[in-house]
Amino acid sequence: MKRQVKQVLGLSAFAAGCMALGMGLSHGWVASAQEEKPVTVEARGMDHLPPIAEVAEKLNPTVVAITNTSFVKNRFEHPQVGGQDFFDFFFGPGGPQQRRSPRGGEDEQRAVSGGSGVIISPQGEILTNYHVIASMGGSDNALEVKVSDGKSYKATVLGKDKELDIALIKIDAAHLPYAKLGDSDALRIGEWVVAIGNPLGLEHTVTQGILSARGRKLDAGVSSYLQTDAAINRGNSGGPLLNLKGEVIGINTAINPAGQNIGFAVPISMVNRILKDLRSGKPVSRGYLGVRPMDLDQAYQDALGAKQGVVVSTVEKGQAADKAGVQRLDVITAVDGQAVNSQDELVAAVSSRRAGETIKLSLLRDGKAISLNVTLGDRKAIEDQRRRESGEESEDEASPKSPDDAKSLNLEKTYGFKVESADPKNRIKGVVVTTVDPRSPAADRGLAPGMIITAVGRQAVNNVAEFNAQVKRAGGRTLLLFIQTPNGNQEVTLAISPR
Structure with a gap:
């Protein structure tokens, strides 16, 4: 009887040892399988x-x-x-x-x-x-x-x-x-x-x-x-x-x-x-689209809900994009099915086509994918067109000044800049940037005193009251500001994130 007990105990101990050994090996294999390794390159032809x-x-x-x-x-x-x-x-x-x-x-x-x-x-x-x-x-x-x-x-x-x-x-x-x-x-x-x-x-x-x-x-x-x-x-x-x-x-x-x-x-x-x-x-002959593109950085991604493409900052009146229905703040994602991810890629894709050719633009507008056929203009006409654009100014009626309630909006605290209504004597609609905190996102994006804001998002603003209304609608999110330089010869859209 004692001999049988000893045999049973011996077999049990042996089985336990095997199980322990197996578990240890298994743990080692798992650890080895999960081990992270550095990136390496398999060298080929090193002897030549x-x-x-x-x-x-x-x-x-x-x-x-x-x-x-x-x-x-x-x-x-x-x-x-x-x-x-x-x-x-x-x-x-x-x-x-x-x-x-x-x-x-x-x-x-x-x-x-x-x-x-x-x-x-x-x-x-x-x-x-x-x-x-x-x-x-x-x-x-x-x-x-x-x-x-x-x-x-x-x-x-x-x-x-x-x-x-x-x-x-x-x-x-x-x-x-x-x-x-x-x-x-x-x-x-x-x-x-x-x-x-x-x-x-x-x-x-x-x-x-x-x-x-x-x-x-x-x-x-x-x-x-x-x-x-x-x-x-x-x-x-x-x-x-x-x-x-x-x-x-x-x-x-x-x-x-x-x-x-x-x-x-x-x-x-x-x-x-x-x-x-x-x-x-x-x-x-080089094709001309007639837009000013901006790279889709994080601020634009957050504001427009797009992850890939090029932002349309401005659309030149009367040019190819304008005639085809391209709008400011559209995101161009592809030209003739070829993805574009930067300003340079868009310029290269368009300038490689001849004037008069029709291209297919893939766009993202307000979160919806659309496509437009655009017949390209001639790039040689760029300078003449820009001169004509800068020389045309509509006669604006003087707008009565509205109370400046920017402080109540905490514009400076939220975005880092202040505005006031533009002087109607200068025939300019919009609001003028008066101060910009150099440590603010606005300064980082290039906003500077003297610049004129003529639209927030797609909505034109003629005075401080209209500007403040659009800022309130933004609810503290990124502002998309359509900017003119003081002399009116440059236009750009800036995405101003909150602090």
């Missing part, structure tokens, strides 16, 4: 170097040196990107050079500048920058192209686009080696890139780096530049930026001389869209 030498060897013959000679009366000063010192276009060694013309004329000077280009057809079509081939102020200028075998040719201009800083020229030659145009839209940040050009007059210089960023804005134009750390210097203008397949993915255009290896190129996808116009010699 990128084929920079092969790209350089095969593509070098497609790159040319361009010399631009002009005879000018006055000293030439080369242009800057955006008219500022911060970004500088490339020229040859020492920039433009002047000397007395042997043809006579005491004040006439011979100005010479240089750049690069890339052959894109066997018949001698060459892409370069507009500023490389532009006349430097004289009545005539001559372009000379030197190819890789040392031969030189006179070049003619087929087409040019100053806004994109792109030109297409041609030399009288045939059976030339030429580069293939790639797809800059498919690029990934960090990809290897190769630049070939004539920096500082050193012909066919090859540098390598990576694609540092996309969508860089250097000015108020339509360009959205690629950024690279491949070494680029004066004289590289117009030369190709290449991927490791040897395809042209950009035309090198500008540098930031204040930094180290910060260069910019026009994406080849933008060049492709105007290549037909350049070849025909016709002026480049």
